[in-house]
Amino acid sequence: MNIRFGAAAGPFMIWVVAMVLILVAWQVLVWVSGLPPYVIPPPALAFQTLFDNWPRLSVLTGQTLYETAIGYVLGALIGFLLALAMGQIRVVQRLVMPALIISQAVPIVAIAAPLVIIFGFGITPKLIIVAWIVFFPVVVNVLDGLASVDRDMLNLARLMGGGGLRTFAIVKLPACIGPLFSGLKIGATYAVTGAVIGEWTASSKQGLGTYLLTANAQMNTAGVYAAMLLLTVIGVGSFLLVFGLEVLMTPWRSRSTAPAWAQWKPSQPTS
Amino acid sequence: MPETQEPRTAAEPPGSGTPAPTKLSIEKLNVSFGSVTALSDVSLDIADGEFVCILGASGCGKSTLFNVVSGLLKATSGKIVLDGQDVSSRPGQVGYMLQKDLMLPWRTVLGNITLAASLTRGATAQDRAEAAELASRYGLGDFLNHYPHALSGGMRQRVAMMRTIAAGRQVMLLDEPFGALDAQTRLGMQQWLLQLWRDLKRTILFVTHDVDEAIYLADRIVVMTPRPGRIAEILTVDLPRPRPLEVLTTDTFVGLKRQIMQHLYH
Ligand SMILES: Nc1ncnc2c1ncn2[C@@H]1O[C@H](COP(=O)(O)OP(=O)(O)OP(=O)(O)O)[C@@H](O)[C@H]1O
Ligand SMILES: [Mg+2]
Numbered sequence: 001m002n003i004r005f006g007a008a009a010g011p012f013m014i015w016v017v018a019m020v021l022i023l024v025a026w027q028v029l030v031w032v033s034g035l036p037p038y039v040i041p042p043p044a045l046a047f048q049t050l051f052d053n054w055p056r057l058s059v060l061t062g063q064t065l066y067e068t069a070i071g072y073v074l075g076a077l078i079g080f081l082l083a084l085a086m087g088q089i090r091v092v093q094r095l096v097m098p099a100l101i102i103s104q105a106v107p108i109v110a111i112a113a114p115l116v117i118i119f120g121f122g123i124t125p126k127l128i129i130v131a132w133i134v135f136f137p138v139v140v141n142v143l144d145g146l147a148s149v150d151r152d153m154l155n156l157a158r159l160m161g162g163g164g165l166r167t168f169a170i171v172k173l174p175a176c177i178g179p180l181f182s183g184l185k186i187g188a189t190y191a192v193t194g195a196v197i198g199e200w201t202a203s204s205k206q207g208l209g210t211y212l213l214t215a216n217a218q219m220n221t222a223g224v225y226a227a228m229l230l231l232t233v234i235g236v237g238s239f240l241l242v243f244g245l246e247v248l249m250t251p252w253r254s255r256s257t258a259p260a261w262a263q264w265k266p267s268q269p270t271s
Numbered sequence: 272m273p274e275t276q277e278p279r280t281a282a283e284p285p286g287s288g289t290p291a292p293t294k295l296s297i298e299k300l301n302v303s304f305g306s307v308t309a310l311s312d313v314s315l316d317i318a319d320g321e322f323v324c325i326l327g328a329s330g331c332g333k334s335t336l337f338n339v340v341s342g343l344l345k346a347t348s349g350k351i352v353l354d355g356q357d358v359s360s361r362p363g364q365v366g367y368m369l370q371k372d373l374m375l376p377w378r379t380v381l382g383n384i385t386l387a388a389s390l391t392r393g394a395t396a397q398d399r400a401e402a403a404e405l406a407s408r409y410g411l412g413d414f415l416n417h418y419p420h421a422l423s424g425g426m427r428q429r430v431a432m433m434r435t436i437a438a439g440r441q442v443m444l445l446d447e448p449f450g451a452l453d454a455q456t457r458l459g460m461q462q463w464l465l466q467l468w469r470d471l472k473r474t475i476l477f478v479t480h481d482v483d484e485a486i487y488l489a490d491r492i493v494v495m496t497p498r499p500g501r502i503a504e505i506l507t508v509d510l511p512r513p514r515p516l517e518v519l520t521t522d523t524f525v526g527l528k529r530q531i532m533q534h535l536y537h
Binding site: 150155162171266 | 343366369373389390415417418438
């Protein structure tokens with residue numbers, strides 16, 4: 001709710017203010033604690049490191065971003081389809097739900113190791129971990145959306161002669177879009193964490209996660225912070241992207257009239 | 272092939288010289304939910320183009336009656352005959368406006384009005400043009416592209432009504448369509464509905480709790496009593512149409528009201 005309100009009040013300014021506040025707090029912490037830069041580097045040093053190592057860091061960012069994005073889309077797609085199947089067929093829901101909850105109760109770090117043993121050092125285990133994290137909030141929210149459809153609305157659709165497929169597309173599916181995005185927004189901030197955990201377990205290709213490990217081992221604290229900054233940008237960027245998509249795809253939530261392209265105009269030719 | 276029946280005639284609507292043929296027959300309906308008898312031996316003939324109000328206390332089975340007539344609910348016994356054909360438990364033969372307005376929030380006013388077309392074969396440009404015409408004629412022309420959340424309660428009810436009309440059924444069941452509105456809006460909506468009914472020449476069954484509303488709108492009033500839900504009396508409203516607001520204070524009106532009140536609160 002606050003996010004929606006913030007978006008309406010001027011999305012750009014609010015984000016600028018938030019980032020400045022965080023940087024100021026970071027700088028103040030450095031001053032007040034009096035800790036040396038190899039324990040807490042000041043923001044300026046972190047940014048300096050970031051820019052100095054940009055050629056390398058940009059490649060690593062690309063790799064992590066790639067894992068995050070593909071895994072995210074995969075998880076979202078699987079979660080959405082699974083929820084639709086579960087919502088349509090009661091038995092499937094009864095059978096699958098406990099399995100889903102168990103899957104989420106197992107610590108993700110514990111899952112990472114066996115995945116690497118099974119799938120090797122390539123990109124597959126990273127994608128699975130990211131998808132694993134993303135699909136659960138999607139399933140739960142989409143199921144809620146399906147369950148929120150009014151029984152009487154379905155009765156009305158039946159009285160109007162609506163077949164199963166059309167009723168699904170017109171009455172049920174749109175009711176899931178809002179909840180779908182609630183799930184996707186939760187997933188968007190977690191997905192990058194999944195990619196990092198995947199890289200920590202084992203990697204043939206370097207990403208920000210692997211860089212984080214090496215920088216840490218070398219006491220390259222400024223490097224750690226630079227990677228942290230980049231990971232944060234990926235997380236926030238994913239969230240904003242999903243949020244923007246949500247606003248576009250659920251115009252009835254934020255607007256009082258249909259967007260121009262969807263408006264009916266009397267001049268339209270009648271056939 | 273259903274056997275063709277001798278067309279029977281319902282109670283003669285006032286004002287017309289010749290009796291209109293029977294459009295809808297409700298024959299000896301009984302509905303029970305477990306041990307609760309919701310409807311007991313309910314029979315009613317409705318003439319083509321008639322406006323019938325069903326009046327009764329909460330829980331006397333008005334919505335249950337509509338659910339059976341619409342085909343959503345199977346009666347324990349009895350049948351529904353529409354145009355001489357048995358339509359018991361065959362949903363989709365009559366239009367039904369439920370107690371809630373049931374707008375789809377993601378569809379515009381126009382999209383909600385054309386819902387029946389979208390659900391059956393996909394709404395065409397012509398469907399949309401007709402819906403726009405309907406909405407414009409009855410005061411929603413400026414809101415065609417609005418989402419339901421941006422409308423007032425009265426406007427939403429009007430959209431729900433137009434959606435029912437656009438579905439194209441000759442008989443319309445309206446379950447307390449104005450129940451949630453304030454008295455003033457309500458009166459405006461009643462006049463609006465009467466105008467609509469005169470233009471479209473449909474047959475209307477209208478459930479209400481409001482005695483004044485029933486008398487103002489109806490050709491006939493069916494008074495129901497609860498436990499078990501049954502028809503206590505059927506009154507003919509002998510007021511000329513069109514009905515100006517002044518009829519609300521005439522002797523005929525007040526006399527009918529007294530008669531109905533005796534049944535409802537004896
Ligand atoms: N699905 C159901 N299962 C069990 N009992 C029901 C069901 N539907 C209705 N009833 C019962 O049948 C009776 C009639 O209910 P109904 O909803 O038809 O009343 P109503 O006249 O429409 O009331 P209101 O004016 O409050 O809408 C009530 O006693 C109710 O409890
Ligand atoms: Mg009711």
